[in-house]
Amino acid sequence: MRNIVTAWLDLHYLDDLARQASFFHRLHPAGKLVITLAFAVTAASFDKYEIAGLLPLFFYPLAVMALGRLPSSRLLQRLLLVSPVVLLVGLFNPLLDRTPHDVAGLFTIAGGWLSFLSLTLKLTLTTTAALLLIATTKLPAIGAALRQLGLPRALVVQLLLLHRYLFVLLEEVGRIAQACELRSAPGKGLPYGAWGSLLGQLLLRTVSRAERIYQAMRCRGFDGEIRLLMLRPMQARDYWHLLAWCGFFLLCRFVNLPHAFGHFLLEVL
Amino acid sequence: MHMADALVSPVVGGAMWAASAGLASYAAKQVQKNLDESKVPLMGVLGAFVFAAQMINFTIPGTGSSGHLGGGLLLAALLGPHAAFLTVVSILAVQALFFADGGLLALGCNIINMGLFPCYVAYPLLYAPLAGKQPSKARIFIAALTAAVAGLQLGAFGVVLQTVSSGVTSLPFSTFALLMQPIHLAIGLVEGLITATALAFIRREAPSLLRHQTGASRTVLLTMLVLALATGGLLSWTASTNPDGLEWSIAAASGEEELTAEGPVHTFFAELQEKLSFLPDYNFKPDPEQAQLTEAKPTAWPAVAPGTSVAGITGALITLLLAFGAGKALQHAAKH
């Protein structure tokens, strides 16, 4: 369970990272969005026992971290916190899947261990990719890109408003939760008696905040439509970049590079 | 109960993306057409509220354990199903991007499990009719508990179906379902209790906020039906194309002990699998002969030739070194 303060710090930290102006940051957000999706699809499409074939994909996050001047240690640290449920589900594999697999002709291993390792690699790759997208692209820009890609306006506006007020509400909820914690038994959650009024109060405050925002909108001529900033169109370098990465992903997917390297090396020796 | 990218195959992920994209554009159309413009900021701020409130832990009376709010049902009761669905989509998208909860590929699955079920099934079919137009406190509790439990059961079942048909885990369908459903019964009760308590407070303090309690309209029901059929169809298609899911269910049905499944039983299943699957292991390989010719290709289960594996491990090490080396070099270049 994440704590509110950490969540708030994370939001700010990622926002800081996204505010840099490296080569990668300046690429078109729509292009980066498509690259990230293509990457996740590529990683997920590998066979459940595949390990070697996944490794070349690590080049993508490493390259982005380098080009985007992102601190790899901080980002990798966050991976450790990610979704223990997934690993839990994966941990059943070694127990249940005992198909023998030869490893290098030296020893035999249960297929479950291979698939568990493969699952962990995929998890690392895909979560890193999502984090890298957000660490190199500001959310408003992603919103504008989504709009450009044809998502409904209502959804994009909702996403942007949610993100905007997340910063405000996390602070507010954090303060209240802290006040409650100071007055309740250590280690326990909030006692049942306090739920209703706490959540209800917060909810009412939230609603009246929404009313004030609506008034502020009306004062400036709001007519039900929020006009968002338009993005520049994709340029040649954005297309090149997109093509290059997608090409690389396809190469990784259809040619097992580590195997090829290995064969080449063994033949040379 | 976020699904993660690593547990989802592209086919399942893509199918769920398609379903949730269709649903989201339907919801957006409804919202743009029917929603009072004053609800635009309300949706945004309530989304942020649910997001933040999910981080408060509540103690469950009598058990000593604790849980937190999911929020789909609460949003539906305050905003109506369409706006609530869009709000859930935005929450899940931010969680996937910023907090690596789930992931981009699994986003569609999560939207179906945590958005579709509470907003378009549990709310219109259970909560609204049970709570009625002028809900009493008792009716709010009954309605919220029932709807939340049902919503979470469906959601959990969605997780099981999607995971199993993706074929990443070795957990058999029945075992996985037996693990997930009871846990989510408890989680559903907590969700219902929190939602009901919050709604009861709103009923007392600001009853005007609860005015959306209209039952399921015919269009909603029809859309639901079509979607359920489409989702079911897609899922069973992917499940049938996936050998592993099939293997598990057969194994479970025939009562074989999985833990000792070596030797003849497994060979039998291996053969069966190869016969039954017309899209073996979803890796889009061209055709069997070609796959055997190109040795460098990731060969399908059951086994990898030893020679390939030595090459594989050597190659893997080199690849890793290369990737790290290139990364470091780029980092160096970027600094100068």
Added chain:
Amino acid sequence: MSHHTIDLTNVHYHYPDGTPALTGLSLHIGHGEAVAIVGANGSGKTTLLSHLAGLLFASAGEVNIGGYPVAPKTLSHIRRTIGLVFQNPDDQLFMPTVYEDVAFGPLNLGLPPASVEERVSAALQTVDALALKDRPPYRLSGGQKRAVAIATVLAMEPAILVMDEPTAALDPFARRQLINLLKTFSHTKIIATHDLDLVLDLCERTVILKDGRVLADGRTRDLFRNKPLLAEARLEQPFSMQACPVCSQA
């Protein structure tokens, strides 16, 4: 210039739950005046401002702005005349970036892109916040948020500026900057505040509210010297006057 005057005659307002908020309030404000609205919590300051911006409509009595009655039909005119700066800038800055936020109003007016651009730059220049234009609102300090909130209103080019607690939650330096900024504006200014030192600096005239009506209306210095009056309105002399041997003599 009669179109920049404000007239309230015997205005009454009850909240939907029946609580009376304004009880027969009458007020005239002329063109170019800087008027402070002061009073205890619950005296009706914010309700009064909401009536000026057409966010609430009087239950009885009349509100006139520039000769037009404030009513649903005249709203678009009223909102172009009046610019309301909210108490909490977080409520007013809802767009992803400062630029988009300031552009929100002009875009709603249906202006061509070039003149939107022009207005946004001019408004941000005025409050000295042009450098912040690509920042999201949550990355601004309290003073910067306030400045940008004012710019969002200035971009609508209103004739009358209405402000609710402009110095709330500002540190002393940011507060002083804001006061200096407001001094440069030639708009008609109406400022609701508890900051009586700010009133001394900015407003020639003060209106004291109590229980939803005008308790006193006059020259700021005269009213602030009247200690019994201030006590009746649950107010206190501003600090700068308490120490002054000349003006603190009642």
